[in-house]
Amino acid sequence: MNGIRDTAIVGIGQTEFSKNSGRSELQLAAEASLAAISDAGLSPADIDGMVTFTLDSNDELDLMRCLGIAELNWTARGPFGGAAASATMQLASAAVASGAARAVLIYRAFNERSGRRFGQPDAGGYAAAMSGPDFHFAYGLDTPAKIYALWYQRYMRKYGVTSEDLGRYVVVAREHAATNPAAWFYGKPITLDDHQNSRWIVEPILHLLDCCQESDGGVAIVVTSADRAKDMKNGGVRVLAATQSHRFGGQIMFDYYRDDLAEFEETRTMTERLWKDSGLGPSDIDVAMIYENFSPVVFLALEGHGFCKRGEAKDFIRDGHIRLDGSLPLNTHGGLLGEAYIHGVNNILEGVRQIRGTAANQVAQARHVLVSASRSGMILGPLDT
């Protein structure tokens, strides 16, 4: 055992993705977890580690009581909301690589549409928690859409990115969702006109169709050593690299206090580590899954990852590179806009399916998949890499 690249994903599981699950978040977590454990050919007794988000409402001990797990020797939770999505893989793989745990269960489950809606003002109860005004919420920054739109505007102005440019990404994401039976928007592609005619959520930046969904659902992943993966029911998908990058001066959500908001340094520095750790580069990646709370972040990420130059993501997308037959098929499940918003962890499951060759929109000979969530990311590959 040398490090993260000696670990592998051996199981994935999910519930259906909906707008009203009709059951508790803990039940969603338990169903997805059991499906992932079973997909690996393991039993709950084999799980000795758990990883989720700091934001997840499902207590590890409660999930143990559902699954019948006897003992855990490792728990870790990733901070920073959606930025934790890919960080969960580093936390799980590091635990396995160090010997702290033998098989780690990653889970994320919520009723984010039928329960507390994060996209609505004060869904987090900030106002009640604050004894006075603050530097952001009190001025009207009370939804993620507003908070991020204020930030994306600089990028769009600097590089002349228009709302139609954003729409061209959304059309592709919805095209991919339209042929993914697990996607909420299965069978429901959109046109650029639909995008342009959807109502403003945050004028002058985000239309309704630029925003990720609000979803109910659960997903889970089982990680163990690459050695053990060879004997697993569905084999393994190797974690070639997994890392995070958080930089001085940054803030989560209200990331306004750095010099040039048109650049997203964390994505660039995170990706440099992925290349260094994996020995790969942008041209080695066959498929990518990029976390999109809102469409503009895809543009920043494509450039931050080095798939195209600064300011050229709009051309990269317009030229068809991110379609299924393009040079870099992107968010082949439909992304968080098209499939569901399970906080970005569903992107990892799609990365696994692409390498297994079982994706609804399978890319031929997909060997290297990059999965990222702005500040965290991973590269997945076949076990024999």
Next chain:
Amino acid sequence: MSQKDDVYFWEGAREGRLLLRSCAACGRIAHPPVPMCPHCHSLEWGTQQASGRGTVYAWIDSRHPSRPDSPSRIVALIDLEEGVRIVSNLRGTALDAIEPDAPVEVFFEEINGHAMPQFRIVEGRQ
């Protein structure tokens, strides 16, 4: 109740002053405030009164996401002359009349029971 690191800002606002937290040892400004200066690690802080002048860096219209007829409020990032960026509201202007780098000045208004800095565009000054 624990001592918050931003008390000086709201006390200043009540007096009609836009105050920034500056390190008592090295003089650097920290906004949003932190309890330790990341440059010299001093825990002693003073305040510096900002001129209240700056320029518009970015802006959005803040409405309720599912009630399009809800009241509009323009939220903006303002780059202050002191080299610090703050979030505030732009008042007395239409959304489509705002240009990047438009010069602005501060004024104070009571909102939801608290004195808060607000900004307006300064006409005829570039």
